[in-house]
Amino acid sequence: MDAVTENFDLFLSGYWTSLKICLIALIGSLVIGTIIAAFRVSPVAPLRWAGTTYVTMVRNAPLTVLLFFFAFGLPEIGIRGSYWLFGISALIIYTSAFVCEALRAGINSVSSGQAEAARAIGLPFVATLREVILPQAFRTSVPPLGSVLIAMFKNSAVLGAFGVGGDLFSVSETLTSARGYAATPVLVGVAVGYLLITLPAGAFLAFLERKTAILR
Amino acid sequence: MSEETAPSQGDFGRPLVVLDRVEKHFGDLHVLKNIHLTVHAGEVMVVIGPSGSGKSTLCRAINRLETIDSGSITLDGQELPEEGKDLARLRADVGMVFQSFNLFAHKTILENITLGPIKVRKVNAKQAEQDAMVLLDRVGVSAQAEKYPAQLSGGQQQRVAIARALAMKPKVMLFDEPTSALDPEMINEVLDVMTGLAKEGMTMVVVTHEMGFARRAANSVVFMDAGEIVEENDPESFFTHPESDRARDFLSKIITH
Numbered sequence: 001m002d003a004v005t006e007n008f009d010l011f012l013s014g015y016w017t018s019l020k021i022c023l024i025a026l027i028g029s030l031v032i033g034t035i036i037a038a039f040r041v042s043p044v045a046p047l048r049w050a051g052t053t054y055v056t057m058v059r060n061a062p063l064t065v066l067l068f069f070f071a072f073g074l075p076e077i078g079i080r081g082s083y084w085l086f087g088i089s090a091l092i093i094y095t096s097a098f099v100c101e102a103l104r105a106g107i108n109s110v111s112s113g114q115a116e117a118a119r120a121i122g123l124p125f126v127a128t129l130r131e132v133i134l135p136q137a138f139r140t141s142v143p144p145l146g147s148v149l150i151a152m153f154k155n156s157a158v159l160g161a162f163g164v165g166g167d168l169f170s171v172s173e174t175l176t177s178a179r180g181y182a183a184t185p186v187l188v189g190v191a192v193g194y195l196l197i198t199l200p201a202g203a204f205l206a207f208l209e210r211k212t213a214i215l216r
Numbered sequence: 217m218s219e220e221t222a223p224s225q226g227d228f229g230r231p232l233v234v235l236d237r238v239e240k241h242f243g244d245l246h247v248l249k250n251i252h253l254t255v256h257a258g259e260v261m262v263v264i265g266p267s268g269s270g271k272s273t274l275c276r277a278i279n280r281l282e283t284i285d286s287g288s289i290t291l292d293g294q295e296l297p298e299e300g301k302d303l304a305r306l307r308a309d310v311g312m313v314f315q316s317f318n319l320f321a322h323k324t325i326l327e328n329i330t331l332g333p334i335k336v337r338k339v340n341a342k343q344a345e346q347d348a349m350v351l352l353d354r355v356g357v358s359a360q361a362e363k364y365p366a367q368l369s370g371g372q373q374q375r376v377a378i379a380r381a382l383a384m385k386p387k388v389m390l391f392d393e394p395t396s397a398l399d400p401e402m403i404n405e406v407l408d409v410m411t412g413l414a415k416e417g418m419t420m421v422v423v424t425h426e427m428g429f430a431r432r433a434a435n436s437v438v439f440m441d442a443g444e445i446v447e448e449n450d451p452e453s454f455f456t457h458p459e460s461d462r463a464r465d466f467l468s469k470i471i472t473h
Contacts, residue, residue, distance in 0.1 A: 043299045111318075113314060113316050113318035114318060114320060114321065116281055116312075116314065116318060117312075117314065117318035117319070117320065117377075117380075118320070119281065119304070119307060120279060120281065120307055120310070120311075120312035120381075121307070121308065121331070121332035121336060121380065121381070121384055122304045122305060122306075122307045122308025122309075122332060122336040122384065123304065123331075123332070123335060123336060124300075124301055124304040125299075127335055131320075131331060131335060132320055132322075135322050136321060136322050
């Protein structure tokens with residue numbers, strides 16, 4: 001365990017960087033995922049098609065391909081940015097497709113009568129979604145959404161392997177390749193670091209599920 | 217109970233809801249066939265007919281919860297627009313009460329009533345709550361204002377649903393089988409509220425099997441079968457001397473039970 005105790009500062013800074021990536025990607029993918037879900041249930045057909053196309057394309061592409069596309073494809077068409085920006089963007093785009101589908105599962109679980117009643121009092125589409133459908137859909141979406149987000153936290157490790165420096169996963173590379181530590185204790189330390197992100201997240205999700213319970 | 221004579225068509229105000237040559241199909245099923253119908257301001261129209269006759273579809277088409285294939289529906293002179301802001305504005309003027317209540321499950325009774333006035337009519341929250349309490353009082357559920365819909369009985373929920381529709385100050389109220397999902401002992405408390413509304417001059421279109429209500433409160437009865445309007449008459453004439461065989465047959469079935 002010397003590998004961990006001797007380099008505790010490095011682990012700690014890696015942990016914070018990974019946590020930062022996760023929080024930014026969490027907010028980004030929730031926002032974009034919600035918008036795409038709204039597209040997919042919209043009464044406007046072109047919006048529905050756009051949403052379906054987005055989900056089909058993004059969900060079926062491997063995350064690494066998406067990352068390489070962002071990092072090497074986008075500069076080819078003149079879009080420049082840091083690995084950090086490209087990495088997080090790819091993670092957000094990728095995760096948002098899954099967030100969209102988890103939310104849509106929740107939306108489909110709300111009885112159509114709720115939307116009809118909202119429309120009948122004159123609420124426009126977006127207000128119907130925001131005031132009536134999503135608050136009820138969210139509860140059903142919490143478990144699948146939790147899995148999607150925890151998967152995303154772990155996927156963020158791919159960013160480290162990919163070259164976004166300083167995160168928890170790249171700590172292992174620094175220690176094993178550059179400084180010659182044995183791999184096992186280092187990787188165990190890294191895994192514990194990720195657990196320290198995902199376990200509290202899981203506990204928070206369980207709390208959220210109880211908190212949003214609705215009598216039906 | 218005193219027998220009131222229904223006013224004749226001439227006593228009513230302007231045409232509020234006008235359906236003209238309305239057609240609708242669900243796949244191969246022709247659910248609305250060449251429907252012509254006029255509801256005047258202040259009129260209470262009861263729509264009856266066997267299940268599958270198209271009466272619910274007719275009711276739901278009036279605020280475009282169901283789209284129609286052809287023909288036109290106008291509300292207070294304005295043709296129903298496509299889905300969008302204009303349609304939302306129009307729907308705000310049409311109250312709707314559903315068979316299954318459809319109260320917003322995640323909101324309290326009070327919030328159910330105030331949502332429309334606050335978000336659509338832009339009434340301030342305090343005023344909306346005061347108005348809501350008056351309405352809840354009127355339908356006899358003000359004691360439940362802080363509860364959630366699932367904590368109320370069916371009859372109470374449906375009265376709240378009526379109050380929610382009234383809170384928008386609608387020009388016309390649509391009732392789509394409002395008592396069909398209720399236990400028998402709760403039907404009257406809902407019908408009483410509806411009868412009260414009718415007496416106050418609310419324009420109403422009521423799809424129902426409650427013949428007593430039709431006799432007591434309606435000005436006109438429309439009988440539908442297989443997507444068509446078979447007969448339209450004042451309640452007394454309709455119930456005592458139905459003109460069509462289909463209406464006679466339908467009435468004989470429900471009245472003997």
